[in-house]
Amino acid sequence: MLCLGIESTAHTFGVSLVDKGKIHSEERDSYTTESGGIIPRELAEHHTGVCVDLVEKAMVKKPDLVAFSQGPGIGHALRIGAVAARTVSLNCDVPLIGVNHCIAHLEIARRLTKLDDPIMLYVSGGNTQVIGFESGRYRVFGETLDIGVGNLLDAFGRSAGIGFPAGPEIERLARGGKYIEMPYSVKGMDVSFTGMLTKARALLKRHKLRDICFSLQETAFAMLVEVSERAVAHTGKEQLVLTGGVGANSRLQEMCRIMCEERGAEFGAVEKRYAVDNAAMIAHTGLVMYRSGCRTQNTAIKQRWRTDEVEVTWR
Numbered sequence: 531m532l533c534l535g536i537e538s539t540a541h542t543f544g545v546s547l548v549d550k551g552k553i554h555s556e557e558r559d560s561y562t563t564e565s566g567g568i569i570p571r572e573l574a575e576h577h578t579g580v581c582v583d584l585v586e587k588a589m590v591k592k593p594d595l596v597a598f599s600q601g602p603g604i605g606h607a608l609r610i611g612a613v614a615a616r617t618v619s620l621n622c623d624v625p626l627i628g629v630n631h632c633i634a635h636l637e638i639a640r641r642l643t644k645l646d647d648p649i650m651l652y653v654s655g656g657n658t659q660v661i662g663f664e665s666g667r668y669r670v671f672g673e674t675l676d677i678g679v680g681n682l683l684d685a686f687g688r689s690a691g692i693g694f695p696a697g698p699e700i701e702r703l704a705r706g707g708k709y710i711e712m713p714y715s716v717k718g719m720d721v722s723f724t725g726m727l728t729k730a731r732a733l734l735k736r737h738k739l740r741d742i743c744f745s746l747q748e749t750a751f752a753m754l755v756e757v758s759e760r761a762v763a764h765t766g767k768e769q770l771v772l773t774g775g776v777g778a779n780s781r782l783q784e785m786c787r788i789m790c791e792e793r794g795a796e797f798g799a800v801e802k803r804y805a806v807d808n809a810a811m812i813a814h815t816g817l818v819m820y821r822s823g824c825r826t827q828n829t830a831i832k833q834r835w836r837t838d839e840v841e842v843t844w845r
């Protein structure tokens with residue numbers, strides 16, 4: 531069974547054709563700005579501009595099913611993906627299924643790492659969450675109380691005159707840095723990063739950039755590893771998967787790996803291409819859902835669709 535997936539929750543418009551064992555095509559185009567911010571009207575223009583071409587390129591065969599990211603995300607962006615998906619579904623006379631974007635990140639992570647019941651540390655620009663499957667739903671055990679960890683890096687990077695996105699450059703600068711104490715803010719399984727951002731900005735006047743970058747990474751990542759370990763211990767799952775754009779950071783991967791090794795847990799990181807927003811994860815999840823009997827009655831977009839609102843019938 532071939533499923534065409536369409537992703538359009540935020541900056542990336544993606545289209546991918548998958549079946550059970552293989553990704554047949556995977557196309558994407560991202561809206562970017564110098565500042566890193568998103569102007570919804572420009573975003574909509576970007577997505578409408580690229581969508582027909584991407585669908586044509588990715589649809590290397592006629593699909594049997596169309597999946598689209600129904601939410602959560604930016605309304606302007608979601609609507610364009612939903613219209614494109616509905617059009618393909620009508621043209622090909624095949625069913626349409628709505629997928630929760632965060633759950634798609636989880637499902638592609640399970641598939642690619644082959645860890646079937648992990649705790650997932652999902653760290654991107656906008657999201658920082660520790661998630662696990664429990665009693666028929668994906669539960670958010672912990673999350674950021676303010677900004678995402680990628681947003682911490684990018685916001686600091688902007689103040690320090692580093693381009694956007696700042697994460698990779700901060701990783702490079704941090705090598706060989708010395709530690710300066712930073713606010714370490716963990717509340718149960720939640721984390722908070724704005725205190726650290728304020729401190730890091732203040733340090734710019736008096737300290738070497740590489741020392742600040744090193745200290746930001748060490749502190750923020752130690753917080754993430756602490757809450758992930760707490761979730762692993764609490765649930766007894768003994769598997770950890772790292773995903774999202776910040777998951778590309780080799781120091782964060784190393785710290786997660788060490789924690790897992792020390793407690794005899796398995797660790798897997800999702801390769802960057804599928805850790806960031808992509809349509810293969812939407813197609814894969816749509817397919818898994820459809821095969822388990824899920825059907826979407828209402829195809830209206832859901833801008834605020836929480837991960838734990840979805841009843842997981844396919845596990």
Ligand code: ATP
Binds near residue numbers: 653779
């Ligand atoms: P989502 O919509 O899922 O929240 P997003 O829009 O934040 O995703 P991603 O591509 O998943 O987009 O993540 C982008 C973030 O990843 C940016 O904040 C960027 O600085 C960060 N990042 C990328 N590479 C690295 C790296 N090597 N180290 C640290 N951070 C990184």
Ligand code: FE2
Binds near residue numbers: 631635654807
């Ligand atoms: Fe995402």
